[in-house]
Amino acid sequence: MRIALFITCVNDTLFPDTGRSVVRLLERLGHEVVFPTEQTCCGQMHYNTGYRRPAARLAVRFARTFDGADAVVVPSASCAAMIREHYPKLGRSGSRLSRRMADLGPRVYDLTEFLVDVLGVTDVGAYYPHKVVYHPTCHGLRSLGLGDRPYRLLRAVRGLELLELPGATECCGFGGTFSVKNGDVSAAMGFDKARHAMETGAEVLCAVDNSCLMHIGGTLSRQRSGLRIAHIAEILASTEKEYATT
């Protein structure tokens, strides 16, 4: 299968390892990955902060860039949710954007959805000998309804010990511009998330969204906790041969 990768601006700029892992993983599973280089950003920050028009222009750009793709894989649940949930509402009904998204939207997937639902795999042949907790980010949990897909993928990883994260369904407090507009509340929420993760004795906290991980990871790092973060793609891409260094 020919898979179009929408890397997202955050991953592209700050977390290239996640992108490399997605490519390595999908190619290892026998698929061809393409990266339409015209892509930039899904517009989530603009949209969530109240800047609808710029968000709509970025939506148009996305729809144009990925027009005709068999499947678009997004290693970020919140960006996938932005595209699937909010793009259709950004264009007027009957507009080119809404027509294009009605067609393309259903073929836009979060990485874990794509693996489990489209490729039908849960054991991706990964090896990752660490104690791990999984934080189900809000958009993965409530907007996309990822359910147990990420857990099934992680449980099939050799060497990985999956620990239970208390208060897992509670928001980490990132929330895009919320993290600075209401920095104090965001920090209080982030600290609780970090504390819950630390109390499990895990070495690694993983999620399907690097923006949430950047916030939780920044908190963990400020606490000098010794607990590190990893995008789920990095864990799933890791094998005995190509062992992830992150």
Next chain:
Amino acid sequence: MSSATFLGMPPFPEAAEHAVRDARTRHNLHKATHTIRGKRDAVVGELGDDWARLRAEGEAVKTHTLRHLDHYLERLEESVQRAGGTVHWAADAAEANAIVTRLVRRTGETEVVKVKSMATQEIELNNALEAAGITAYETDLAELIVQLGEDLPSHILVPAIHLGRSQIREIFLDKMAEWGVPAPADLTDDPRALAEAARVHLRELFLRSKVAVSGANFAVADSGTLVVLESEGNGRMCLTLPETLISVVGIEKIVPTWSDLEVFLQLLPRSSTGERMNPYTSTWTGVTPGDGPQDFHLVLLDNGRTDVLADTVGRQALRCIRCSACLNICPVYERTGGHAYGSVYPGPIGAILTPQLHGMSSEVDRALPYASSLCGACYDVCPVAIDIPEVLVHLREQVASAPGHMGEKAMMAGAEAVFGSSTALDAAQRAAGLVGGAIPKHLPGTAGKWTDTRDLPEIPRGSFRQWWNEREEDR
């Protein structure tokens, strides 16, 4: 005796900055919200798929009623008048307060007992009555605590949720004597002892009072019946013992028929107190000769509601049945408490309802739509499926398109310019890669809100697209 007011409070981020440092309140709130979440989950969970059907039905009834509100309001007026009640229309808080004051004055009384009511909190009725020389006694246990403590409510259902029992004991010992029967000198902070002190204190008021003021959870258009759900029975006392009853009810509280109540009497208790059924449900229809209050007035309150109704996205907030489930689940509310919202309606529903009712006229109102991480937990639990995140974003659009906040607008425009072309993005990424190592650990200005408590991620030397392009060239 003085009444507190939300007027003049700082906007949410500032209020929250202090609130998150208040360890005692944080502890009380954590305990209370988690207890009630657990109870709600259990009684909602036991219904299985029926819950989703009930929720859809509740949403549908409310949506239908709001669409034909003019019709149902007239119907309600007719029904209430036919049943011997008098209907008054109040366009805003001042009108409503004037009507209630006039009605109480006419009885010659100078005190009223009150059933817990959000509508009368919203119009600050107690302050208005006080200014007219009339004392209003709150009789809901939590409202009583807030009133005695000269405090402000911090939760829709449990206005004193921010207080622990030792604090309540102090308030009772200090203040009860000023208002009526004093608390016993040997009062302990045992919940039963506290409830007993309140019972003795309130009983005297119930037996003495000739006028009661209430709100209503529902108003049935067909029959003219008003409905109050409660736990303590104190509302029942107020609704049955006095001679005159004045009910102040928001115009969105209407349901068309008695049988529509079936849905809401299941949705509300399960969502609010986490019970299958609340202990007391009182209904009254106009005046029943020889039974209960013989003089009944219904004050129908607009106070911004028709403006909300005109907004096609925002109007769903009027479906709210004030259950508080969204407050209890909200991770922001849990950490700040209700006072930080600077409004009678706190939490997620307050963040979408208050700015709409006020028309975003103040800094406090304009900050409220941002008082959320958009995690969506509120939408999940809302028994009438109000998409609170959707309304929050909609209101943010209104704030963002108004004049001001030039810094943010410039930042957003800059971001759009970078994301407007992949060449610009690539250039920005290369620049960031070059200076990445030189970014200070503590940033100035708004960005400092990040680095105050969190480290920044390391800026990688190369972006993903750089790596991809190099790989393509090598092939």
